[in-house]
Amino acid sequence: MKNMNTPKNSSLENESNQITINTIATLIIVLLPILGAIVGIKLTLDSQVSLIDIGMLGIMYFLTMIGFDVGCHRYFAHHAFQTTTAVKSLLAILGLMSSQGGLLYWSVGHPLHHKLSDQPGDVQSPNLEGNDFWGKLKGLYNAQVGWVFKIANDGNDPENIVKFEKAIKDPLILKINELQLVWIILGLIIPATLEGLITMSWMGVFKGFIWGGLVRLFLVQQFAGTISSVCHMFGDRPYKTNDYSTNNFWLAIPTLGGSWHNNHHAFPNSAYCGLEWWQIDISNWVIWILEKTGLIWDVKKPTPSMIKARKLQNSSTN
Ligand SMILES: [Zn+2]
Numbered sequence: 246m247k248n249m250n251t252p253k254n255s256s257l258e259n260e261s262n263q264i265t266i267n268t269i270a271t272l273i274i275v276l277l278p279i280l281g282a283i284v285g286i287k288l289t290l291d292s293q294v295s296l297i298d299i300g301m302l303g304i305m306y307f308l309t310m311i312g313f314d315v316g317c318h319r320y321f322a323h324h325a326f327q328t329t330t331a332v333k334s335l336l337a338i339l340g341l342m343s344s345q346g347g348l349l350y351w352s353v354g355h356p357l358h359h360k361l362s363d364q365p366g367d368v369q370s371p372n373l374e375g376n377d378f379w380g381k382l383k384g385l386y387n388a389q390v391g392w393v394f395k396i397a398n399d400g401n402d403p404e405n406i407v408k409f410e411k412a413i414k415d416p417l418i419l420k421i422n423e424l425q426l427v428w429i430i431l432g433l434i435i436p437a438t439l440e441g442l443i444t445m446s447w448m449g450v451f452k453g454f455i456w457g458g459l460v461r462l463f464l465v466q467q468f469a470g471t472i473s474s475v476c477h478m479f480g481d482r483p484y485k486t487n488d489y490s491t492n493n494f495w496l497a498i499p500t501l502g503g504s505w506h507n508n509h510h511a512f513p514n515s516a517y518c519g520l521e522w523w524q525i526d527i528s529n530w531v532i533w534i535l536e537k538t539g540l541i542w543d544v545k546k547p548t549p550s551m552i553k554a555r556k557l558q559n560s561s562t563n
């Protein structure tokens with residue numbers, strides 16, 4: 246019956262196959278780290294955790310979370326600074342390893358999270374499923390992990406691709422983005438290989454894969470998820486914004502500063518999310534070092550008077 250397919254039918258068939266492949270790949274990327282975390286708990290209970298395991302987890306977590314927060318979010322979504330091709334390529338690779346959606350989402354989709362914040366069309370919002378307990382719970386799930394399934398097929402839309410290419414311009418970054426799955430897999434292989442070489446054992450390969458690979462991916466996914474879920478439902482709102490964005494001090498360290506999310510909605514183009522001296526923002530420190538070493542420039546941040554004026558806006562609308 247194959248020859249009865251018109252070209253249109255066959256392209257529809259290809260598209261639906263692609264949608265299925267993308268959804269299955271997303272499901273594996275979400276489920277596999279959960280299994281890895283369960284193995285990690287078992288190894289911990291059996292006292293099978295070494296300093297090398299913890300080091301591998303910590304280093305890989307830091308690098309991929311920086312890739313996500315400084316790269317995907319502050320640079321590719323908000324253009325909060327300018328940088329060299331080498332630095333932006335590295336940020337893109339580390340960001341894609343974090344499995345928080347591709348650069349197409351961050352440069353084309355995430356601006357809608359700010360434009361439509363907590364209104365229909367904002368895929369990262371936890372506040373669109375009703376105000377009762379189950380609505381809130383479903384909303385939290387959506388903002389925590391559900392949204393990655395919603396954006397899994399954004400790249401099939403030709404209009405999105407045109408917008409993406411216009412936003413990125415650089416063919417090298419477009420190529421890096423096409424290889425997203427390769428970077429995610431490399432993010433599992435690299436710690437496995439390193440720990441195998443350090444310990445010269447297959448057990449080292451296995452533990453590097455679990456701790457630096459899967460447990461790290463699980464923690465990155467879940468803590469990055471809290472920026473959309475928890476930081477749009479619970480916490481402080483020092484700035485009045487047209488959404489429910491909040492700051493959460495207790496998430497500042499694991500999110501590397503991403504949890505100063507109400508600040509971020511008040512000043513979306515700022516490279517700095519922590520705006521007070523006491524607001525720990527590790528990504529700010531990385532950005533500061535990169536700026537001092539000349540690797541990035543034109544770093545956008547609000548002046549103290551802009552911050553003061555924004556706070557005064559609060560009292561005038563009270
Ligand atoms: Zn937000």
Ligand SMILES: [Zn+2]
Pocket residue numbers: 318322323355359509513
């Ligand atoms: Zn943002």
